[in-house]
Amino acid sequence: MRLKTLAASVVLGAVIAGTAWGWGATGHRLLAEEAMRALPGYVPYFLRSPAGIADAGEYAREPDRWKGAGNVHDSERTPAHFIDLDDDGLTLAGQSLDDLPKTRSDFEASLRAKSIDPAKSGYLPYATIDAWQQVVKDMAYWRVLTLMEGRETDRTRKAWYRADRLRREALTLRDIGVMAHYIGDATQPLHLSIHYNGWGNFSNPEGYTNARIHGAVEGAFVQANITAADIRDHMEAYVPCTHAVEACVGARIKRHFAQVTPLYALEKAGGFQDGDPRGKAFIAERLGEGASDVRDAVLDAWRESKTMPVGYPAASYDDFLGGKVADPYASLYGND
Secondary structure, three states: OOOOOOHHHHHHHOOOOOOOOOOOHHHHHHHHHHHHHOOOOOOOHHHHOHHHHHHHHHHOOHHHHOOOOOHHHHHHHHHHHOOOEOOOOEEOOOOEHHHOOOOHHHHHHHHHOOOOOHHHHOOHHHHHHHHHHHHHHHHHHHHHHHHHHHHOOOHHHHHHHHHHHHHHHHHHHHHHHHHHHHHHHHOOHHHOEOOEOEOOOOOOOOOOOOOOOHHHHHHHHHHHHOOHHHHHHOOOOOOOOOOOHHHHHHHHHHHHHOOHHHHHHHHHOOOOOOOOHHHHHHHHHHHHHHHHHHHHHHHHHHHHOOOOOEOOOOEOHHHHHOOOOOOHHHHHHOOO
16 A cells, blocks of 8 residues: 555544554564664574564564553553653653653652643653663573573583573563664654644644644555665664663654654655655654664663673672572572
């Protein structure tokens, strides 16, 4: 199916505040797959294998597929997909992305203090950080389990190490997929703005559309116009996070937020009409940046996993490697 115009396809993707789907299934799948395909050879093979790439792509759709599980579930998780920022890039509580409260609980308290329902604001930065930290923990366990599997001489324990390593590989791919979803959501500019689905009831001197364009931009247009090669062509070189993860996530979101007005200007200029190369280039660039962000986050997680403590009592990979853990099997299997 070819897209005629965004306005003609709104029925395919109309969304309401707080229930936006990020990129559609096509966008999230391709974004995650290309991120994993771009990983260098020094990361574990299960991340780069054809099966791992495919799994990450499918798992990247999971946070959207969860929707509709029930009121408690949805009210807790749906706001993870977005954050509403005003035209100055500030949250609904007036904070810069450089100065967000340390925890989601504190952030929601700041919103309630201004009589703002947190569900109307979204908490995408916190969802992204949470997902990344989980991946770091997964990789830390994988490192240690792999080490101990290679060292163990007892057959029963060795078999458990192997089985738990394989479980951890499956969990890691699933958790990378979830992380990729939220990172991908942040590269869809309409997930970052009070102008999330048409410009809305705000000052609008440029006359930007009030049509419900959100779903059409991220779903039908991507499916009709974007290929894996398009995303690959717009990926960038690895940029390691050398600051706290909060700062890096905030910087990436600010970069993508800067594309809100250009998206509306392009729509006004007809750039999303069928066959116009400007719309395809704009969306391919957004998805290419998203794939780069996911790849970078995976590589940062792998680096940080070497010092992340695991087991009980908790110890790092180097502690296990250096024989500083008295009973590695009890630490990992559990000794209650």
